[in-house]
Amino acid sequence: MNWYLFRLGxxxxxxxxxxxxxxxxxxxxxxxxxxxxxxxxxxxxxxxFREKWGLTLPLWxxxxxxxxxxLHMNFGLSYRTGESALALVLDRIPVTLSLVLPTILLSxxxxxxxxxLSAMHRGRFIDRLAIxxxxxxxxxxxxxxxVLAMYLFSVKLGWLAPSGYVDWSSYIMPVATLSTVxxxxxxxxxxxxxxxxxxxxxIETARASGLSEGIIHRVHALPNAxxxxxxxxxxxxxxxxxxxxVVENVxxxxxxxxxxxxxxxxxxFAVVQAIMIITGVTMILANLLADLSYGxxxxxxxxxxxxxxxxxxxxxxx
Amino acid sequence: MNQSRLKAKSLVLxxxxxxxxxxxxGNTPVFARDLTIAVPKNPDNLxxxxxxxxxxxxxxxxxxxxxxxxxxRNDGKIVPGLATEWKALDPKTLEFKLRPGVVFHxxxxxxxxxxxxxxxxxxxxxxxxxxxESEEFLGGIERIKAVDNMTVRIHIKAxxxxxxxRFATFPAQIISETALKQARSYNDFTKLDAGSGPxxxxxxxxxxxxxxxxxxxxxxEAQAAADKVTFxxxxxxxxxxxxxxxxxxxxxxxxxxxxxxxxxxxxxxxVAGGPIETLRGVIFDSIDSPIADPRIRHAMxxxxxxxxxxxxxxxxxxxxxxxxxxxxxxxxxLQDRPMxxxxxxxxxxxxxxxxxxxxxxxxxxxxxxxxxxxxxxQIVQSMWKAVGLNVKLEFKENWTQVLADTPDRAIIDAxxxxxxxxxxxxxxxRLGPGGSFTKQKFFTVSADMAALGEELSTSVDTGHRRxxxxxxxxxxxxxxxxxxxxxxxxFIGVRKDxxxxxxxxTEYLDLTTTGVSFR
Numbered sequence: 001m002n003w004y005l006f007r008l009g010x011x012x013x014x015x016x017x018x019x020x021x022x023x024x025x026x027x028x029x030x031x032x033x034x035x036x037x038x039x040x041x042x043x044x045x046x047x048x049f050r051e052k053w054g055l056t057l058p059l060w061x062x063x064x065x066x067x068x069x070x071l072h073m074n075f076g077l078s079y080r081t082g083e084s085a086l087a088l089v090l091d092r093i094p095v096t097l098s099l100v101l102p103t104i105l106l107s108x109x110x111x112x113x114x115x116x117l118s119a120m121h122r123g124r125f126i127d128r129l130a131i132x133x134x135x136x137x138x139x140x141x142x143x144x145x146x147v148l149a150m151y152l153f154s155v156k157l158g159w160l161a162p163s164g165y166v167d168w169s170s171y172i173m174p175v176a177t178l179s180t181v182x183x184x185x186x187x188x189x190x191x192x193x194x195x196x197x198x199x200x201x202x203i204e205t206a207r208a209s210g211l212s213e214g215i216i217h218r219v220h221a222l223p224n225a226x227x228x229x230x231x232x233x234x235x236x237x238x239x240x241x242x243x244x245x246v247v248e249n250v251x252x253x254x255x256x257x258x259x260x261x262x263x264x265x266x267x268x269f270a271v272v273q274a275i276m277i278i279t280g281v282t283m284i285l286a287n288l289l290a291d292l293s294y295g296x297x298x299x300x301x302x303x304x305x306x307x308x309x310x311x312x313x314x315x316x317x318x
Numbered sequence: 319m320n321q322s323r324l325k326a327k328s329l330v331l332x333x334x335x336x337x338x339x340x341x342x343x344g345n346t347p348v349f350a351r352d353l354t355i356a357v358p359k360n361p362d363n364l365x366x367x368x369x370x371x372x373x374x375x376x377x378x379x380x381x382x383x384x385x386x387x388x389x390x391r392n393d394g395k396i397v398p399g400l401a402t403e404w405k406a407l408d409p410k411t412l413e414f415k416l417r418p419g420v421v422f423h424x425x426x427x428x429x430x431x432x433x434x435x436x437x438x439x440x441x442x443x444x445x446x447x448x449x450x451e452s453e454e455f456l457g458g459i460e461r462i463k464a465v466d467n468m469t470v471r472i473h474i475k476a477x478x479x480x481x482x483x484r485f486a487t488f489p490a491q492i493i494s495e496t497a498l499k500q501a502r503s504y505n506d507f508t509k510l511d512a513g514s515g516p517x518x519x520x521x522x523x524x525x526x527x528x529x530x531x532x533x534x535x536x537x538x539e540a541q542a543a544a545d546k547v548t549f550x551x552x553x554x555x556x557x558x559x560x561x562x563x564x565x566x567x568x569x570x571x572x573x574x575x576x577x578x579x580x581x582x583x584x585x586x587x588x589v590a591g592g593p594i595e596t597l598r599g600v601i602f603d604s605i606d607s608p609i610a611d612p613r614i615r616h617a618m619x620x621x622x623x624x625x626x627x628x629x630x631x632x633x634x635x636x637x638x639x640x641x642x643x644x645x646x647x648x649x650x651x652l653q654d655r656p657m658x659x660x661x662x663x664x665x666x667x668x669x670x671x672x673x674x675x676x677x678x679x680x681x682x683x684x685x686x687x688x689x690x691x692x693x694x695x696q697i698v699q700s701m702w703k704a705v706g707l708n709v710k711l712e713f714k715e716n717w718t719q720v721l722a723d724t725p726d727r728a729i730i731d732a733x734x735x736x737x738x739x740x741x742x743x744x745x746x747x748r749l750g751p752g753g754s755f756t757k758q759k760f761f762t763v764s765a766d767m768a769a770l771g772e773e774l775s776t777s778v779d780t781g782h783r784r785x786x787x788x789x790x791x792x793x794x795x796x797x798x799x800x801x802x803x804x805x806x807x808x809f810i811g812v813r814k815d816x817x818x819x820x821x822x823x824t825e826y827l828d829l830t831t832t833g834v835s836f837r
Contacts, residue, residue, distance in 0.1 A: 030718040039717050040735060041370060041451060043757045048449035080362045081524050082505035088524065147556050154564040162560040163356065163552045163567075252356075252552035252561075254526045261553075262359075262525065265716070 007291065011284040015277060019070075022276055023063050023269065031055070032079050032267040053079055066273070075277075076270030078263075085270035089256060089278060096255035099247065100240045102175050104233065107182025112229070114183065115190025120217065122195060130187060137184030142243050146177045146250040163252035174251045178243055182236060189232050193225035200224075227298050234290035238283045351836055353544040353817075353829065356552040356567040360528045363508035364519070367441045367450040367489040375488070375825040376571065377549065380530055380542070381423075382491035382513035385414050385433070386482060390822045391832070394646040394739040396482060400428060400492050400514070409477045409778065410460075414485075416468040421535045422494040423511050423518035430464035435495035437462050437472070440504060448504045452489045454747075455737060477776045479783065483738040516542040516830050526551060543834035562811045563587055569819060570811040571827070574689055575633050581811050588814035591821040592807055593636045595644045595736040597744070598688060599802035600681070600698075600729050604761040607728035608679050612797040613672035614707075617665040619801045621705040622698055624658060628804050630697065631690045636807040641791045642749075644805060646739040646823060649780050652788055658802065665705040679709045681729040682720045688733055694803060695731070723759055730760075733806060735825075741787050746771050749799055761799040 033049040050056050054065065069076055075086040118130035153173060154162040160169055197203070198221055206216045245257025256275055263271040361374040366382060385401040388394045401414035420428035439445055443453035458481070460473045474481055484490060493512040501507035511519030516538060517530035528549040532542035550567070552558045558570040559577050563584050573581065573589065581587035602615050609615050624638040637645075640655040683695040695711055702709045709729070714720045720730050732755075736744035747753060750771050751763045763771070770793070773786045810827075812819045818835045822828050 030716040034717045034721065037451070038371070039721070039754075040733065041754065042454035043754055044443065044453045044457075045449060045451045048443060048446055051446060052449050082508070083524065092525070147554075150557060150560045154560045154566075158564055161566045162564055163557050164550060166566070250554050250557060252550065252554065252557050254523075254551065258553065259525060267716070 004288070007288060011280075011288075014284070015280045018276055018280055019067075019273060020063070022273060023066065024059065026264070026267055026269060026272060027059050027062075030267045032269065035265070035267050036079060049079075066269070070277075075274045078271050079268050080263075080266055080271075085268075085274040088271055089259065089274045092254060092256045092259050093278070095253055096241065096244050096248070096257060099171070099174055099178060099244050099253065099255065100237070102171065103178040103182055103240055103244075104236065106175060106179045107186050107236070108233070110179070111183040111186025112190045114187040115192075116194055116217065116222070118187065118191040119194035119198065120213075127191075130191070134184040134187040137180040138188075140180065142177055142181065142246045143250050145180060146173065146247060149173045149177060150250075165253070170251075174247050174253060177250075178240060178247050181243060182240065185232065185236060185239075186229070189228060190225065193228045194221055197221045197224045223297070227294060230290045230293055230297065234283075234286040237286045238279070241279055241282075351543075351545040353547045353569065353834070354550060354567050355547065355827075356550050356558040356561050356570045358551070358553050358555075358558075358572050360522075360524075360526070360549050360551050362524060364511065364522060365450075365493075365508035366491045367443075367452045368508045370451040370488065372572075372825050376827045377528060377530075378488070378491060378513075379515070379826040380517040380547065380829050381511060381515045381519060382493075383420075383515050383538075384487060384490050384492060385416075385485040388483075388486050388646075388739065390646065390824060391820075393648050395648070396486055399486070400433075401485075404482065406481075407471070410474050412472045412474070412481060412485075413465070414470050414472070416470065417537065418468060420514055420537045422497070422514045423533060424494055424497055426494040426496045428492070428494075428514060429467050430470045431495045432492055433470045434462055434464060435498050436490070436492045438498075441489075441493075441498075450489070455489055456484060458484070477778065479775070479778050480738045480740045480742050483740060483743065487737065516540070517547060520546070538830070540830035540832045543829055543831045543836065547829055559811065562813060565813065568813045568816050571808075572689070573809045573811045575631065575635070575809075577811065578633060578809075586813055586815040588812045588818075589809055590812050590819040591809040592823070593644075593805040594808045594823050594825060595646050595739070595744075596806040596825075597639055597642065597644065597734045597802045598694070598804055598806045599732060599734075599800055601732045601755050601760055601800045602729055602798065603727050603759075604797075604799050605759055606725065608677040609728050611672045611674075613668045614674055615798050615801075616796065617668035617672070617674075617705065618702060618707065619795070619798050620659055620661045620665040620668070621701050621707070622658070622801060622803060623660045623701060624803055625660070627694065627697060631693060632804065632807055635809075637805040639802050639805050642745040642794065642800075642802065643741065643787075643791075644736050644739075644744065646736065647741065648739055650740050650784060650787060652784065652791070655788070655791065662705050669706055674706070676706070676708045679707060679728045680712055680726045681709050682712050682714050682727065683731050684714055684716075684720065687717075688731060689806070691731060698803065721758055732800065734802075741790075742775055745787075745790070746774060749794070755799070764793075764797075767793055 033046045033055060037045055037049060054062060066076060075084065077083065078085050078088055114130050118127045121127045150162045150173060153160040160173055164170065203216060203220060206220050241257065244255060245260055248255045248257040249261060259271065260275050357373060357376055359373045361369055361371060361377055363369040364377065364381065366374065366378050384399045386396050386404065387399040389397045400417050400420060402417050403415040405413055407413050416428065416430060416433065422428060437456065437459055440448050441450060441452060442456055442459060443450045458474045458476060458478055460475045463471045465471055491513065497510050497512035498507055501510060509522060516533055516536045518533040520529040520531050522528045530547040532545050536542065552561065555573065555577065558567065559573065559580060561567040562570045562581065578589055581589055602609055604610055604615065628634060628636055628638055638657045640652065640657050643651055645651055681695060681699065683691060685692045699709050699711055734744055734748045737747065748755065751768055755761065756763060767790065770786050770790045774783055774790065777783050808825060810819060810821055816837060820833050
């Protein structure tokens with residue numbers, strides 16, 4: 001329990017630091033009034049905007065007001081629209097999730113088997129091909145891949161609508177574009193984990209006991225290689241949200257990623273902060289879930305945690 | 319049994335594959351008179367007084383009317399709008415006879431109260447808790463009075479030669495008084511359709527699509543051309559182009575010359591548009607920078623080959639301006655004035671005369687706030703380098719960084735729209751003592767220039783005003799606080815198998831029957 005409370009406390013401090021850094025970095029690099037109203041606007045309009053949104057107050061005071069609002073679950077209003085920042089973000093989350101969740105599933109569904117296949121044929125042609133494909137998937141920028149896919153499937157072949165949601169086929173290009181990174185990542189990590197497990201003495205023992213290679217891989221190697229994959233999934237969730245910003249922009253999807261880009265360039269503080277808090281909390285929860293699941297998947301980890309806690313109690317009592 | 323199961327499975331597979339292929343090959347059916355327009359951004363607010371932006375201008379002409387209008391296709395002449403007649407009762411009073419039988423989209427009938435609500439204090443920026451952009455344009459209104467239900471009298475504070483023009487465009491679009499009164503707050507009002515234009519609002523999703531439909535009760539001769547218009551937000555230019563060429567969109571805005579070849583090379587693609595009433599150039603910091611000497615700034619102006627810029631960057635599809643003016647100035651356009659000269663030899667001589675010693679001159683620019691901004695900066699920098707000027711480009715992220723008044727500030731990019739087809743609406747608005755650049759300490763306006771500006775702003779004698787304007791431009795050439803490079807242009811990609819589009823020389827989109835013709 002103490003371990004989880006420690007993790008939670010650390011997560012809260014991380015979010016607070018994130019907020020402070022983001023607020024002051026954004027404020028220091030641009031005045032929302034000037035950026036939003038543009039260069040061809042009168043000083044009177046700029047002054048009125050600053051007055052209305054409290055931008056004439058010292059920065060530390062603006063931050064404290066914001067923080068106070070946050071403690072009362074008030075995320076503030078968007079400078080651009082006057083709407084609740086939280087409502088604007090929540091409105092966009094389903095769009096991003098509708099891209100990110102299929103991407104994670106597709107990445108696991110293709111990346112893990114590719115990694116296993118690669119590990120099973122270590123050093124051979126299939127392995128080299130799989131590694132090359134993974135590196136290509138990881139290296140090609142999402143926006144480039146997106147634009148190329150659009151040129152081929154929309155302009156040349158006329159199969160898919162390039163922008164926004166038209167029907168289910170609209171998911172194909174953005175999800176495929178996002179997944180190339182995920183497939184590459186999963187394939188590489190699965191391969192490494194499998195290769196590491198396959199070199200353990202227990203695999204030699206299994207072979208010596210006459211088990212087939214298929215059973216050895218499925219029953220002995222894969223479950224042991226799963227733990228690092230859970231860590232990767234938790235981390236990849238955050239990465240996918242980041243990549244989604246680029247992909248949403250390229251394919252004209254109105255998700256949190258494109259909202260973040262708009263809001264950062266407009267210095268719409270409340271919206272940027274709301275996205276950061278929600279993304280931060282999601283990342284922390286994803287990592288907590290991953291931590292929790294280790295214990296279920298690998299009883300040795302649960303046992304280790306129990307023993308550490310017992311040792312701590314003993315030290316405290318003595 | 320096994321065989322029949324196999325057959326059943328095959329059948330299911332065929333059905334699924336067929337459905338997939340059908341879904342892949344067919345996008346949503348396109349109705350003959352529906353229009354889908356991809357724009358980089360939709361407006362955050364629909365109230366013209368609140369948002370002065372290109373996204374807003376794309377939509378407002380369809381939603382709102384003004385008392386009078388500029389006929390952009392007829393030298394910008396003023397024609398009736400929601401007012402059928404008007405007259406100046408004295409130099410400071412305008413009287414408008416209002417058009418009977420006009421209905422707003424909310425069902426309200428148009429009368430004098432709507433005009434009074436449009437120019438009420440809250441919409442003129444006089445209520446400081448409601449920031450609007452009106453004060454600069456309509457701040458001269460002193461009071462407004464209803465003579466009767468269909469006649470209004472507007473009193474202005476000082477004689478203003480463009481007083482009537484101010485009621486023809488942004489932000490003087492007429493709103494429904496009922497809409498303003500019924501809105502819970504002004505912020506709520508900014509999201510409403512309070513207009514009487516050829517299209518009514520169906521939905522406005524912030525950051526998403528804005529959907530309009532034909533307003534059947536519209537009073538005007540030029541009716542809505544489409545039954546439904548959907549403005550889709552597509553920030554990425556390559557996606558807009560792909561959407562146009564694949565048939566997802568009928569029109570796309572904000573295309574660059576790099577896309578001309580791809581669009582015009584497609585049998586269904588065409589490019590509409592051209593120069594608009596905006597000048598693109600730079601503003602000089604003439605007060606405390608290495609270019610404080612007017613001879614250096616004059617040399618900078620002489621060193622720019624504007625024709626080469628227009629040809630290289632715009633494929634020759636925009637203009638080199640004749641000084642600080644655009645063609646829609648009408649009677650105030652000085653047709654005989656030469657284009658800004660390109661004379662590198664004279665530029666070198668002036669620099670020598672000014673004893674310019676190669677001191678670094680910082681030009682703060684951005685990559686893509688304006689079309690071709692980065693490219694323009696790099697080409698002009700090389701033109702300046704060719705005459706011996708040491709100009710350093712600094713790419714900034716936003717306007718706060720560009721405008722910061724630090725000792726290294728010397729040149730910044732600028733775009734100057736002619737809100738009114740008159741030097742007061744462009745040249746003097748930007749470079750006069752009331753302009754933002756003066757307030758941001760880029761330059762000071764000399765006493766004799768200020769006196770000429772006063773004459774330009776208060777005289778109603780066109781001949782005299784023309785002479786004064788010419789004098790001002792001559793003076794400006796000797797001590798320039800800016801350099802204009804070319805007339806900005808707005809290009810629109812069009813699906814020519816579906817429609818033809820006649821663009822206006824402004825940022826407005828004309829989606830009525832005078833602008834759009836379906837095939």
